[in-house]
Amino acid sequence: xxxxxxxxxxxxxxxxxxxxxxxxxxxxxxxxxxxxxxxxxxxxxxxxxxxxxxxxxxxxxxxxxxxxxxxxxxxxxxxxxxxxxxxxxxxxxxxxxxxxxxxxxxxxxxxxxxxxxxxxxxxxxxxxxxxxxxxxxxxxxxxxxxxxxxxxxxxxxxxxxxxxxxxxxxxxxxxxxxxxxxxxxxxxxxxxxxxxxxxxxxxxxxxxxxxxxxxxxxxxxxxxxxxxxxxxxxxxxxxxxxxxxxxxxxxxxxxxxxxxxxxxxxxxxxxxxxxxxxxxxxxxxxxxxxxxxxxxxxxxxxxxxxxxxxxxxxxxxxxxxxxxxxxxxxxxxxxxxxxxxxxxxxxxxxxxxxxxxxxxxxxxxxxxxxxxx
Numbered sequence: 001x002x003x004x005x006x007x008x009x010x011x012x013x014x015x016x017x018x019x020x021x022x023x024x025x026x027x028x029x030x031x032x033x034x035x036x037x038x039x040x041x042x043x044x045x046x047x048x049x050x051x052x053x054x055x056x057x058x059x060x061x062x063x064x065x066x067x068x069x070x071x072x073x074x075x076x077x078x079x080x081x082x083x084x085x086x087x088x089x090x091x092x093x094x095x096x097x098x099x100x101x102x103x104x105x106x107x108x109x110x111x112x113x114x115x116x117x118x119x120x121x122x123x124x125x126x127x128x129x130x131x132x133x134x135x136x137x138x139x140x141x142x143x144x145x146x147x148x149x150x151x152x153x154x155x156x157x158x159x160x161x162x163x164x165x166x167x168x169x170x171x172x173x174x175x176x177x178x179x180x181x182x183x184x185x186x187x188x189x190x191x192x193x194x195x196x197x198x199x200x201x202x203x204x205x206x207x208x209x210x211x212x213x214x215x216x217x218x219x220x221x222x223x224x225x226x227x228x229x230x231x232x233x234x235x236x237x238x239x240x241x242x243x244x245x246x247x248x249x250x251x252x253x254x255x256x257x258x259x260x261x262x263x264x265x266x267x268x269x270x271x272x273x274x275x276x277x278x279x280x281x282x283x284x285x286x287x288x289x290x291x292x293x294x295x296x297x298x299x300x301x302x303x304x305x306x307x308x309x310x311x312x313x314x315x316x317x318x319x320x321x322x323x324x325x326x327x328x329x330x331x332x333x334x335x336x337x338x339x340x341x342x343x344x345x346x347x348x349x350x351x352x353x354x355x356x357x358x359x360x361x362x363x364x365x366x367x368x369x370x371x372x373x
Contacts, residue, residue, distance in 0.1 A: 006045070116153070239351055242310055248303070331358060
């Protein structure tokens with residue numbers, strides 16, 4: 001038991017002698033420091049005798065405190081009720097950490113903060129609500145639908161704090177006068193995140209929502225250049241039959257020859273018939289000019305049909321791949337922020353809905369000016 005007991009000791013005497021005794025006795029002294037004109041340190045109880053012999057009576061050692069697991073276990077055996085305090089504290093901490101104690105709303109000016117908090121409380125997001133029963137994605141969608149005047153809402157759980165991000169609804173843009181040419185306009189609706197103007201006058205700022213065709217940058221001297229990044233949303237739907245067929249190459253192939261003569265202007269097979277009921281063919285034709293005869297070589301590659309039954313996981317992965325390809329084609333250079341898929345079986349088909357959120361440059365120039373984007 002003495003191996004696990006540590007003593008807090010104080011030493012008064014020559015400092016050089018103390019260090020020599022520690023080195024000679026091999027004492028594992030720790031947390032050595034000087035306080036009140038003496039050296040204070042921690043030492044295992046089993047090494048106290050060796051340190052005293054090494055000191056040889058020079059200086060004085062006195063006890064400041066004692067500790068270690070053996071003493072703590074012995075104290076718990078004498079008074080086991082002391083263990084209830086740390087256990088109760090741990091249980092209370094776990095219970096408190098598993099609930100939401102603060103709900104906040106963040107976003108640009110104009111969002112109905114009080115209405116959002118009331119709707120979130122009605123949906124179960126309020127101080128004291130258990131985190132395990134909160135679906136952040138579903139709550140964000142419900143708040144965005146139930147609270148008027150919002151274009152979107154999203155909920156994020158951060159420890160015991162819940163943050164509701166919201167943006168105000170779209171407002172009709174103010175049209176520029178006909179004389180203003182060369183402006184940058186919004187290619188689609190979205191929530192503005194960054195505005196970088198190289199030339200011209202910015203008409204929007206981060207945190208605003210814009211619609212398609214809204215002017216973003218007014219020209220200066222007939223020219224405007226810049227980028228306006230915004231968060232945009234896409235919702236794509238795909239259908240895949242549950243039972244389908246797939247064709248594949250079997251690896252078998254054969255060659256057939258055909259001939260066409262001037263008195264019979266159609267291809268006549270020379271030799272056996274077509275080798276496979278289903279095949280993919282490649283044709284190469286040679287023409288003999290003087291005789292007006294054409295010879296063709298058909299190379300057949302056998303195809304076989306395999307009936308397959310699709311799984312919901314395959315439909316989800318296939319729809320996700322097609323949706324990402326669509327986003328890359330329609331919004332080159334866009335940064336993907338979120339992607340969520342939902343698979344439903346309707347009759348003999350899988351219906352997959354893919355919701356995509358991305359950040360991209362929505363600024364575009366219209367014809368009729370010297371605008372550059």
